[in-house]
Amino acid sequence: MTTMNQPDDSLVAHNRESWDRWVEDGDRWTVPVSAAEIAAARAGEWAIYLTEEKPAPRDWFPADLRGVDVLCLASGGGQQGPILAAAGANVTVFDNSPAQLRQDELVAHREELTIRTVQGDMRDLNAFADGSFDLIFHPTSNIFVPEVRPVWRECFRVLRPGGILMMGTLNPIEYCFDRVLMDAEGIFQLKYRLPYSDATDISAAERIKLNGPNAPYEFSHTLEDQIGGQLDAGFMLTGFFEARRDDPTTGRFFPTYIATRAVKPG
Template sequence: MDVREYNREAWNRQVAQGSRWTLPVSPEVIAAARRGEWSVVLTPHKPVPREWFGELQGREVLGLASAGGQQGPVLAAAGARMTIFDNSPAQLGQDRLVAEREGLEMRLVEGDMRDLSAFADGSFDLIFNPASNCFVENVRQVWREAYRVLRPGGVLLSGFCNPIGFLFDPELEKQGTMQLKYRMPYSDFTSLTEEERRRYTDKGEPLCIAHSLEDQIGGQLAAGFLLAGFYEDLHSEGDKLSEYLSPLAATRAVKPAAR
């Protein structure tokens, strides 16, 4: 099973099913953003601190694997020059819908987040990358490409999953019991039996890959970034693991300015 191809079609199906992360923002949200009243998320709940963005007006911002008609249009309405890069044509269509409805200028590009060859070195001032790198292999390649397309002094804002959230028995978890079943490295594509995987594929859901914290945080550092911000967040309501710890996190990473 090809990871990129499967998840592209799965996210197309999520749009058709009206998944939470595919619902375009309302005209009221865009109007508020134009007045300077806005917030966006990298993880399910906590708004990203406004100071993490700095000045948005006129800055070149890449929404990396962040289509769906949500964060990108808000940032565009707040004054950013937005490019949205995503693997799902249907998700990009949600951004197009909002852009056309609200008269926003946004560039929409389809592609694999591990390969940003569509963009020249130093093309962007800021990259906004919500918790989506669990849908690709080799997250270190994502960090290297993000570093390349940022200008010196540019900022990468990224959300990601703590890999421990993928390792428990999902059937027992539904019964309120947290019991480790899988081990790292973990992937829905290779760690599950065919029967187990059908829990997700029969519903057309995306499949995930759990990246280690060494690859998530250490990978950003290895790419050349300096970490300048960090917070944790809970998962969706009813998530048993969230009763014990925060299974998602977000980082603010800076590409050092040229000397």
């Protein structure tokens, strides 16, 4: 594992520790894929997720992943990276959480896969030279940093011309509602103005009560920053889908997630 020497801040450090604890707790996004899933990926049968329940479309990927240089961005946990490596890609996994990266290293060792792991902040990819990758797979994770536009600028820089960026994120409207009423009674009462921030819109005590003591800080971002930010960075949008969370609250009324595919011209 490579660790970047980057300027840190308390939010990044807190979220790093939160995800490390979630690995210990066995959160679903920290559980490594099985040997059977790796065997299937080697045979060409695989699916990976930008959002919760809906796999990323296979036609968003190159038809043949062999030799494709892939960056799994903020995508540790021993899931997406090992699957893509088993499908033939040259995979680098970049994540803020050392414990998440160790899950990728565990699968790589167990399955004899070659995966590079790098620990750092997704807003600063100075570990990589310009034009290092053909594809970036960025599942729902930029909600854990306070600014998203730097992520898109860095993605554009490290992709080669013609390179693909796939990302998933929560629908910002998810953050508008009074969580206590929504979770306890299924009542959707508007409470928070967007863009929402765990760091400024609720107290530390409220955040712990709502999300638990180990939860990372979350930030809603605007669609202008999530989608417009990609366009402003230079990308061309080539794909979009929505997905619903399988739960009895928000999933009944609106798509919980959005995902995009974008290409660096050239």
